[in-house]
Amino acid sequence: MPVSYNREMSVYHAIYQRRTAWKFKDEPVSRSAIERMLDAAVWVPNHRMTEPWRFFVSEKGSEMRLNIGKLAYDTTFERTGDEKRSINSYEKIIGPPYLICLYAIPGEDEVSTQENYASVCCAGQNISLAGTAEGLSVAWDTGGACRNPNLKQVLGADEDWIMVTMLLIGVPGERPSSRRNPVSKWVEWSALESEKLTM
Numbered sequence: 001m002p003v004s005y006n007r008e009m010s011v012y013h014a015i016y017q018r019r020t021a022w023k024f025k026d027e028p029v030s031r032s033a034i035e036r037m038l039d040a041a042v043w044v045p046n047h048r049m050t051e052p053w054r055f056f057v058s059e060k061g062s063e064m065r066l067n068i069g070k071l072a073y074d075t076t077f078e079r080t081g082d083e084k085r086s087i088n089s090y091e092k093i094i095g096p097p098y099l100i101c102l103y104a105i106p107g108e109d110e111v112s113t114q115e116n117y118a119s120v121c122c123a124g125q126n127i128s129l130a131g132t133a134e135g136l137s138v139a140w141d142t143g144g145a146c147r148n149p150n151l152k153q154v155l156g157a158d159e160d161w162i163m164v165t166m167l168l169i170g171v172p173g174e175r176p177s178s179r180r181n182p183v184s185k186w187v188e189w190s191a192l193e194s195e196k197l198t199m
């Protein structure tokens with residue numbers, strides 16, 4: 001089985017293999033792959049078991065997808081007045097085989113709202129990693145369409161839900177490079193004296 005499609009892939013392999021691709025091959029994605037990814041999403045930690053995630057899944061060509069695309073067009077046009085950029089925004093949304101709008105529900109106070117949001121971000125990452133094992137790219141898009149005030153109404157989301165991201169999903173048609181600083185740059189260790197001697 002090729003590494004790019006391996007549901008037995010190790011977690012570490014998926015973490016390092018995952019990349020954000022914006023170009024997708026003109027290949028269909030099976031609904032069962034998306035269902036497996038969604039199932040993986042809800043196995044993230046969530047404090048007080050609030051299950052704070054809400055998903056809106058739209059297939060390419062569906063009426064919902066076209067409506068989200070129109071919102072993307074409007075958002076860019078209102079901001080820039082540039083028709084070409086607005087068409088690009090529309091095409092970015094309508095192109096991928098699957099698009100998931102991911103929301104977090106608010107908690108009963110600020111802390112639990114924050115915890116819910118954090119948990120839904122974890123759910124998004126589980127979708128990304130499971131997608132990698134399925135041979136798919138999952139691109140996080142928090143661009144203009146996410147903040148369009150009409151989006152919740154178009155989807156049927158509650159007004160007080162918190163938009164986390166849109167996920168654009170398909171078979172990657174590119175493998176962009178990515179980089180990180182060595183993690184040691186960001187870490188402070190508090191080690192036992194005996195451990196310090198061996199480090």
Ligand SMILES: Cc1cc2nc3c(=O)[nH]c(=O)nc-3n(C[C@H](O)[C@H](O)[C@H](O)COP(=O)(O)O)c2cc1C
Nearest residue numbers: 018019020021139140141142143165176177178179
């Ligand atoms: C919360 C979040 C929001 C993002 N929103 C956007 C976005 O609106 N547009 C975009 O081009 N990339 C977006 N990205 C993707 C990042 O640009 C991408 O992860 C980064 O370039 C690193 O590439 P890699 O994922 O391949 O390592 C987002 C990522 C996260 C986690």
